[in-house]
Amino acid sequence: MRYAMAIDTKRCVGCSDCVVACQTENKVPIGFCRDWIVETTTGTYPQLQMEIRSERCNHCTDAPCVRACPTKASHYGAGGIVTVDHEECIGCKACIASCPYDARYVHPEGYVDKCTFCIHRVEQGEHPACVAVCPTHAMTFGDMDDPMSDIFKLVSRRKWKTLIPEAGTRPNIYYLI
Amino acid sequence: MSKPVSRRDFIRLAGLGAAGLTVASPFFDWKHGEILARDTMPGLYTKRTPTYCEVCFWMCAGWVHHNEDGEIWKITGNEDDPHCNGRFCPRGTGGVGMYYDEDRLKTPLIRTEERGKQVFREASWDEAYTYIAEKMNLIKEKWGPECMALFTHGSGGHYLGNLLRAFGSNNIAAPSYAQCRGPREVGFIGTFGEGIDSPERTDIRDTKCLVLIGSHIGENMHNGQVQEFSDAVDKGATIITVDPRFSIAAGKSKYWLPIKPATDMALLLAWIHVLIYDELYDQKYVEKYAYGFDELKAHVKTFTPEWAYGITTIHPHIIRETAREMANASPSVIVHPGRHVTWYGDDTQRERAIAILNALLGSWGRRGGFYNPAKPSVPTHPHPPYPKPKRDWRYAFPDKYKLAGLALASGLCDATVPGVSRDCNVRGWIVNGTNLIQTLPDQKNTLAAIQALELIVVIDTMPMEITGYADVILPECTYLERYDDLRISAHREGSIALRVPAAEKKYNTKSAWEMARELGMKLGLADYFPFKTQEAELDWQLKEMGLSLDEMRKIGVKKFPRPADDLYPLEGLPDYEFYTNTGKIELYATQFEAEGYPALPTYTAHEEPPYGFYRLIYGRAPMHTFSRTGNNPNLFDLMEENVVWVNPKVAKEWGLRNDQPVWLENQDGVISSSSIKVRVTERIRFDSVYMVHGFGHTNAKLSRAYGRGASDSELITRVHIDPEMGGTGMRGNFVTFRLEGAPEVQS
Numbered sequence: 041m042r043y044a045m046a047i048d049t050k051r052c053v054g055c056s057d058c059v060v061a062c063q064t065e066n067k068v069p070i071g072f073c074r075d076w077i078v079e080t081t082t083g084t085y086p087q088l089q090m091e092i093r094s095e096r097c098n099h100c101t102d103a104p105c106v107r108a109c110p111t112k113a114s115h116y117g118a119g120g121i122v123t124v125d126h127e128e129c130i131g132c133k134a135c136i137a138s139c140p141y142d143a144r145y146v147h148p149e150g151y152v153d154k155c156t157f158c159i160h161r162v163e164q165g166e167h168p169a170c171v172a173v174c175p176t177h178a179m180t181f182g183d184m185d186d187p188m189s190d191i192f193k194l195v196s197r198r199k200w201k202t203l204i205p206e207a208g209t210r211p212n213i214y215y216l217i
Numbered sequence: 218m219s220k221p222v223s224r225r226d227f228i229r230l231a232g233l234g235a236a237g238l239t240v241a242s243p244f245f246d247w248k249h250g251e252i253l254a255r256d257t258m259p260g261l262y263t264k265r266t267p268t269y270c271e272v273c274f275w276m277c278a279g280w281v282h283h284n285e286d287g288e289i290w291k292i293t294g295n296e297d298d299p300h301c302n303g304r305f306c307p308r309g310t311g312g313v314g315m316y317y318d319e320d321r322l323k324t325p326l327i328r329t330e331e332r333g334k335q336v337f338r339e340a341s342w343d344e345a346y347t348y349i350a351e352k353m354n355l356i357k358e359k360w361g362p363e364c365m366a367l368f369t370h371g372s373g374g375h376y377l378g379n380l381l382r383a384f385g386s387n388n389i390a391a392p393s394y395a396q397c398r399g400p401r402e403v404g405f406i407g408t409f410g411e412g413i414d415s416p417e418r419t420d421i422r423d424t425k426c427l428v429l430i431g432s433h434i435g436e437n438m439h440n441g442q443v444q445e446f447s448d449a450v451d452k453g454a455t456i457i458t459v460d461p462r463f464s465i466a467a468g469k470s471k472y473w474l475p476i477k478p479a480t481d482m483a484l485l486l487a488w489i490h491v492l493i494y495d496e497l498y499d500q501k502y503v504e505k506y507a508y509g510f511d512e513l514k515a516h517v518k519t520f521t522p523e524w525a526y527g528i529t530t531i532h533p534h535i536i537r538e539t540a541r542e543m544a545n546a547s548p549s550v551i552v553h554p555g556r557h558v559t560w561y562g563d564d565t566q567r568e569r570a571i572a573i574l575n576a577l578l579g580s581w582g583r584r585g586g587f588y589n590p591a592k593p594s595v596p597t598h599p600h601p602p603y604p605k606p607k608r609d610w611r612y613a614f615p616d617k618y619k620l621a622g623l624a625l626a627s628g629l630c631d632a633t634v635p636g637v638s639r640d641c642n643v644r645g646w647i648v649n650g651t652n653l654i655q656t657l658p659d660q661k662n663t664l665a666a667i668q669a670l671e672l673i674v675v676i677d678t679m680p681m682e683i684t685g686y687a688d689v690i691l692p693e694c695t696y697l698e699r700y701d702d703l704r705i706s707a708h709r710e711g712s713i714a715l716r717v718p719a720a721e722k723k724y725n726t727k728s729a730w731e732m733a734r735e736l737g738m739k740l741g742l743a744d745y746f747p748f749k750t751q752e753a754e755l756d757w758q759l760k761e762m763g764l765s766l767d768e769m770r771k772i773g774v775k776k777f778p779r780p781a782d783d784l785y786p787l788e789g790l791p792d793y794e795f796y797t798n799t800g801k802i803e804l805y806a807t808q809f810e811a812e813g814y815p816a817l818p819t820y821t822a823h824e825e826p827p828y829g830f831y832r833l834i835y836g837r838a839p840m841h842t843f844s845r846t847g848n849n850p851n852l853f854d855l856m857e858e859n860v861v862w863v864n865p866k867v868a869k870e871w872g873l874r875n876d877q878p879v880w881l882e883n884q885d886g887v888i889s890s891s892s893i894k895v896r897v898t899e900r901i902r903f904d905s906v907y908m909v910h911g912f913g914h915t916n917a918k919l920s921r922a923y924g925r926g927a928s929d930s931e932l933i934t935r936v937h938i939d940p941e942m943g944g945t946g947m948r949g950n951f952v953t954f955r956l957e958g959a960p961e962v963q964s
Contacts, residue, residue, distance in 0.1 A: 048451070050450055050451065050469065051447040051450065051451055052447075053434075053435035053436070053438075053443060053446075053447065053465050053839065054435070054465060054839070055306060055307050055435070055438050055443075055839035055840070056307045056839060056840050056855045056856075057304075057305070057306055057307040057310055057839075059307070059855060060307045060310045060311045060840070060851055060852070060854075060855060061291075061305075061307075061310045063851065063854070064290070064291040064292075064310060064311075064313060064851070065291060070850050070851065070854050071854060073854075081463065081468075081898065081899055081900055083899065084899055085463070085475065085864065085899045085900075085901075085902065085903070086463070086473065086475040088463045088467075088468075088473075088899055088900065089468070090463065090465075090467075090468030090469075090900075092465070092468070172293075172304075173293070173294075173304055173305060173310060174304065175301070175304045175305075175306050175438070175440055175443055175444050175447075176443060176444060176446075176447035177444070177447065177448075178447070
């Protein structure tokens with residue numbers, strides 16, 4: 041089983057609903073976030089292209105943060121997701137320095153926090169909060185090892201990219217372009 | 218739409234207290250190897266109560282979820298609701314912040330110094346009501362009850378409207394008409410005999426071609442409509458966007474027409490020309506349903522794409538190509554009427570041109586064009602007949618704005634300003650849920666009106682600029698703490714939605730229902746308020762419809778099947794009578810002609826920015842609703858302030874850098890009271906600047922939003938009034954940059 045997310049940059053309008061839904065679902069303190077929106081515009085007026093992405097932890101298959109963590113607080117969990125055991129975390133921030141995606145922050149309670157793919161919801165058969173709320177249905181979550189899953193079919197059918205592939209992290213977030 | 222917070226900043230912040238933090242006990246008691254200890258996380262299905270959202274006027278129905286302590290935790294969409302289809306937008310999701318905002322109005326207040334000075338004393342509800350009732354009775358005796366006016370934007374309007382009508386006035390206005398969508402309603406009623414209403418009857422779900430003119434779809438986050446827009450993009454519908462700004466919608470369009478601002482009419486007329494003279498229009502549809510085709514054809518003869526090119530800067534071949542795209546998709550094509558369309562003062566006529574285009578393309582009443590909405594009929598409570606007012610707002614404007622279908626908020630404001638030769642000035646205002654200082658253009662005029670009032674009551678949940686001028690502030694509880702009027706929705710299927718309190722009232726606040734009733738009692742109008750509790754009123758209403766309050770509590774939304782199969786009444790071209798003078802689609806508007814307005818739209822050249830000035834274009838951000846959400850902690854976190862978009866060429870000329878604070882000064886010498894940061898971006902044309910509306914709060918009681926960003930409203934001092942319906946055109950203002958603020962004396 042390999043949990044993954046496909047994010048459709050064509051459908052996304054960059055409304056930040058994923059951000060606030062994550063914050064309320066996971067009680068992320070105000071001023072912090074586990075996901076965020078990036079808008080890039082290239083070209084010169086009026087020849088312009090825009091891409092909008094909802095970004096978060098890529099739950100890398102080869103995660104630098106797991107390697108960097110001295111206490112094994114950052115580890116691979118169910119379905120290959122990368123999680124942080126808050127109890128084990130000493131807040132040294134080695135993982136933060138190692139993450140090419142800038143996906144982690146230090147929670148005011150002292151541990152490092154980031155996207156969990158809302159595994160507490162997933163275990164109960166729900167979608168992650170960001171996926172469930174997205175008004176434009178831009179996000180698809182599921183098991184990339186299951187050829188019958190929506191995400192597998194979507195990623196097989198559409199053109200996609202991952203972020204900073206040159207880092208060799210093998211991300212599990214696919215951006216449909 | 219930038220990354221809302223810099224992660225590295227957190228690290229720096231957190232680092233300050235890192236020594237203590239490493240030994241602090243974790244928030245969640247997670248065991249090693251376990252991903253989440255479920256007993257410490259609220260369950261997925263905790264108690265939930267139905268509501269519909271009040272953060273914007275799309276009013277999506279949803280569920281409020283509580284944690285184990287019974288506190289409000291989160292809000293999600295109701296799957297059965299056609300407004301949101303189970304998915305709330307960021308504003309709705311962040312609606313919890315409306316309840317938790319610690320800057321809320323907490324108790325009734327009575328002003329003790331002059332208006333605008335923000336000096337108040339706390340008062341009891343009875344004292345506040347007595348004060349208001351005495352003043353209202355004074356106004357009634359001296360000038361007549363018609364001299365009271367209500368400005369409202371939101372669900373409280375129904376109850377306060379009942380109060381005002383019972384008192385004897387029908388001067389009830391929402392700024393959503395004359396400051397927003399009024400011209401499109403008048404333009405479409407003049408053509409098809411019916412308006413567009415909200416949610417718009419645009420069948421974007423099934424369209425093959427969508428034409429957006431200065432629209433903010435995506436950025437406005439009008440939920441269901443944006444959902445359908447993304448579906449249409451995904452399904453490969455041709456999107457044509459006309460906008461001087463590379464909007465979110467433009468970024469998803471096959472054609473983006475970066476038009477010179479204020480010239481849309483020329484483009485529309487050229488499109489009409491091409492459709493007619495290249496015989497691309499739906500001839501059968503036009504022949505059967507339309508009136509005045511020959512007049513229109515003769516009228517647009519000279520409006521060629523080549524003519525429009527010189528005005529709009531859009532190439533003739535692009536005008537022809539996009540017209541063909543529309544015709545190819547016909548009748549599944551929508552030339553979208555837009556929503557906020559009060560731009561240049563000829564807005565009703567521009568909307569007429571849009572309506573005519575849709576008529577030529579045969580999209581009205583056809584799949585993928587404009588559907589026929591169904592609306593359930595809901596009984597209103599029994600009451601004695603309202604006294605008949607001797608005058609209304611129209612009395613103040615003889616022979617003006619004859620096609621206005623609703624009262625004008627700006628008109629009521631103008632009718633308040635003394636010194637204008639008219640028999641009756643408005644003397645008292647009740648303002649509910651609309652921050653008129655930021656909503657109405659020309660603040661100087663609004664302030665002159667306010668200072669002339671005998672009474673101004675502001676009913677709101679938050680301190681706003683307008684509350685600073687109130688004689689009495691009545692604190693309203695948030696939508697999460699109250700029952701409200703049923704949301705009655707016109708859509709593909711009609712529906713009603715229920716709002717019940719999700720929490721006890723946090724402060725000494727009341728709902729509009731309670732305030733209207735209690736004030737009504739003080740004014741001796743008890744007969745108009747027959748129910749003792751709102752629950753009883755809702756239950757009565759629902760029972761009349763064969764439902765009950767208990768049943769609605771469980772489902773939140775009730776949909777009603779369409780009584781007839783007429784979603785697309787003009788499919789197959791049946792005989793059909795339109796609600797117009799001729800019973801036809803009026804390409805040539807007889808109603809306009811009868812009232813002395815042009816029956817066919819023409820192009821008027823609008824003023825251009827003077828040297829060194831740029832046209833001020835304002836718009837929406839998906840996470841805020843005007844100025845109402847600026848202080849919401851959750852939404853503030855997503856977007857703290859607006860920025861001014863500046864084309865890189867312009868930035869270079871002025872030596873402006875990203876994030877550099879500047880002040881804006883308009884053509885009349887008005888300088889923004891706060892600075893605004895520059896965003897250098899290719900997404901805006903060189904002759905314009907763009908900013909999101911609703912920022913630059915001047916009320917210091919808003920601890921987060923105060924002084925953040927700048928207010929576009931403040932800079933809109935020149936207003937172009939729509940002669941047909943009194944809409945306030947606000948896009949004819951020009952600004953330049955100042956590297957320093959106004960001299961102190963000005964404040």
